[in-house]
Amino acid sequence: MAVAYERIADELRAAIRAGELKPGDKLPAESKLAERFRRSVPTIREALRALRDEGLIEKQHGRGNFVRRPRTPALRSNLRHQWEKGRAREPLTERARTGATEHDTGLTVGDLVFHASYRTIEAHRDLAEAFGLPEGTTLLERTYRTRYAAESAPFSLVTSYLVHDLIARNPALLDEANEPWPGGSQSQLYSVGIELDRVEERVTARPPTPEEAAELELPPGTSVLALRKTSIDLDDRVVDVSDVVLPGDRTELLFTTPLERW
Amino acid sequence: MAVAYERIADELRAAIRAGELKPGDKLPAESKLAERFRRSVPTIREALRALRDEGLIEKQHGRGNFVRRPRTPALRSNLRHQWEKGRAREPLTERARTGATEHDTGLTVGDLVFHASYRTIEAHRDLAEAFGLPEGTTLLERTYRTRYAAESAPFSLVTSYLVHDLIARNPALLDEANEPWPGGSQSQLYSVGIELDRVEERVTARPPTPEEAAELELPPGTSVLALRKTSIDLDDRVVDVSDVVLPGDRTELLFTTPLERW
DNA sequence: GAGTGGTCTAGACCACTGT
DNA sequence: CAGTGGTCTAGACCACTCC
Numbered sequence: 001m002a003v004a005y006e007r008i009a010d011e012l013r014a015a016i017r018a019g020e021l022k023p024g025d026k027l028p029a030e031s032k033l034a035e036r037f038r039r040s041v042p043t044i045r046e047a048l049r050a051l052r053d054e055g056l057i058e059k060q061h062g063r064g065n066f067v068r069r070p071r072t073p074a075l076r077s078n079l080r081h082q083w084e085k086g087r088a089r090e091p092l093t094e095r096a097r098t099g100a101t102e103h104d105t106g107l108t109v110g111d112l113v114f115h116a117s118y119r120t121i122e123a124h125r126d127l128a129e130a131f132g133l134p135e136g137t138t139l140l141e142r143t144y145r146t147r148y149a150a151e152s153a154p155f156s157l158v159t160s161y162l163v164h165d166l167i168a169r170n171p172a173l174l175d176e177a178n179e180p181w182p183g184g185s186q187s188q189l190y191s192v193g194i195e196l197d198r199v200e201e202r203v204t205a206r207p208p209t210p211e212e213a214a215e216l217e218l219p220p221g222t223s224v225l226a227l228r229k230t231s232i233d234l235d236d237r238v239v240d241v242s243d244v245v246l247p248g249d250r251t252e253l254l255f256t257t258p259l260e261r262w
Numbered sequence: 263m264a265v266a267y268e269r270i271a272d273e274l275r276a277a278i279r280a281g282e283l284k285p286g287d288k289l290p291a292e293s294k295l296a297e298r299f300r301r302s303v304p305t306i307r308e309a310l311r312a313l314r315d316e317g318l319i320e321k322q323h324g325r326g327n328f329v330r331r332p333r334t335p336a337l338r339s340n341l342r343h344q345w346e347k348g349r350a351r352e353p354l355t356e357r358a359r360t361g362a363t364e365h366d367t368g369l370t371v372g373d374l375v376f377h378a379s380y381r382t383i384e385a386h387r388d389l390a391e392a393f394g395l396p397e398g399t400t401l402l403e404r405t406y407r408t409r410y411a412a413e414s415a416p417f418s419l420v421t422s423y424l425v426h427d428l429i430a431r432n433p434a435l436l437d438e439a440n441e442p443w444p445g446g447s448q449s450q451l452y453s454v455g456i457e458l459d460r461v462e463e464r465v466t467a468r469p470p471t472p473e474e475a476a477e478l479e480l481p482p483g484t485s486v487l488a489l490r491k492t493s494i495d496l497d498d499r500v501v502d503v504s505d506v507v508l509p510g511d512r513t514e515l516l517f518t519t520p521l522e523r524w
Numbered sequence: 525g526a527g528t529g530g531t532c533t534a535g536a537c538c539a540c541t542g543t
Numbered sequence: 544c545a546g547t548g549g550t551c552t553a554g555a556c557c558a559c560t561c562c
Binding site: 195248 | 316351458464465467483510515517
């Protein structure tokens with residue numbers, strides 16, 4: 001114990017928690033801290049790295065080290081699924097007005113930039129299990145990015161899988177040029193006669209891969225929420241599996257569980 | 263670009279992803295890697311740190327660097343809330359048989375070790391907002407730890423808040439010596455005439471604080487799930503607010519959203 | 525150009541693991 | 544004891560930001 005960089009990190013952490021250093025404040029230069037604590041610069045940097053890994057500070061090359069501001073999180077509620085289900089059978093003009101993300105965020109369609117790309121793949125083991133189908137089943141893989149028009153980073157990375165044979169009845173569903181499909185996935189499934197019974201979402205947290213960190217513009221010292229959404233129809237078939245990666249520091253998932261009366 | 267430690271990390275990462283280095287495998291010693299890549303040891307360590315921060319490898323002092331094995335996650339389903347509600351009014355003997363965690367995990371009561379401590383506090387702003395009550399309202403703060411008998415680290419850190427005046431009618435609720443209360447929180451609330459209408463859970467992900475990392479025995483390069491559970495009764499009152507911290511690498515949250523029929 | 529953080533070196537010494 | 548990772552030094556040079 002009593003390792004130098006830990007003592008330094010403890011002291012700075014205490015100052016931040018006590019509010020002596022407020023969000024947005026600049027820390028003294030690394031060379032100044034080295035003088036103050038009578039340690040070499042690399043040792044100071046070790047302490048600062050620990051604080052960065054906790055999400056407490058942010059390093060800005062050429063500018064300094066700053067106390068990080070907590071992010072205001074975007075909300076994603078599971079009520080969106082019921083809302084989307086109600087939307088799915090509405091006339092096109094109504095559906096086109098706004099989507100589930102707009103419903104969650106209170107934004108309008110013009111605030112968001114949307115991109116999708118499709119390809120067909122064969123189910124590997126993980127996906128085959130999720131669908132309850134044999135390995136090698138043909139799937140349609142759809143990759144989605146949505147971002148605020150004013151920001152460069154998308155707020156989620158979505159990969160959705162559909163069983164090719166289930167949706168091939170409506171060829172429009174196989175063409176990415178038809179995205180964004182007004183009314184969302186449930187409307188697409190409705191066009192081939194599928195109605196959802198329930199949605200299951202599995203949530204875990206982990207550090208981002210370098211690819212995810214780059215695409216979501218995540219600073220070091222942040223986590224992602226990994227969400228696997230499984231949509232199940234009235235016949236208990238899994239009709240859609242979606243993997244969603246969300247930045248942990250700017251996303252809040254809200255799940256409401258209604259309870260039956262006594 | 264083309265920074266030395268990034269190239270080295272990329273090469274090792276590719277080897278792990280390709281399966282050339284399998285989970286549990288030992289990497290070459292840092293000094294060997296330094297020779298192989300013709301770089302100094304600190305540079306190698308920088309690359310290894312990046313891989314550790316991604317959760318790909320694990321450092322073991324005096325032994326070596328190892329490819330990390332994926333953890334098998336414990337499941338926590340929101341169906342537990344309805345299950346607990348049904349349980350709350352059962353006779354004591356029935357309630358004592360098993361709790362919600364046992365329901366989720368399939369374990370029996372003897373597999374788990376439980377600890378609780380109580381104290382009264384005054385609501386600060388964050389909590390007052392969550393309850394929709396004035397700041398300074400007296401709350402009962404309950405801190406819970408549950409762990410597998412065979413493991414030393416708890417699998418969750420739970421802090422629950424109840425409005426003191428709402429539950430004071432039953433003095434047994436104010437004494438931590440009565441924990442674990444058979445049937446859980448909903449049974450406790452039932453003893454003062456409260457029935458829940460719904461449960462709301464807000465989920466975010468972030469790196470652990472050093473205190474959380476120590477208590478949950480989290481290795482560096484892991485994230486936690488931070489869950490705030492709000493219990494709302496039939497009169498739309500918030501009757502319980504619980505903050506739950508779960509290790510991201512060994513927890514999976516499952517939320518099922520049933521949908522109304524067309 | 526001054527100030528600041530980013531990368532890297534070459535090596536010392538300590539602490540832990542296993543034989 | 545040998546092997547390995549953990550901490551730390553003192554300094555060089557590069558890259559970015561801002562005046």
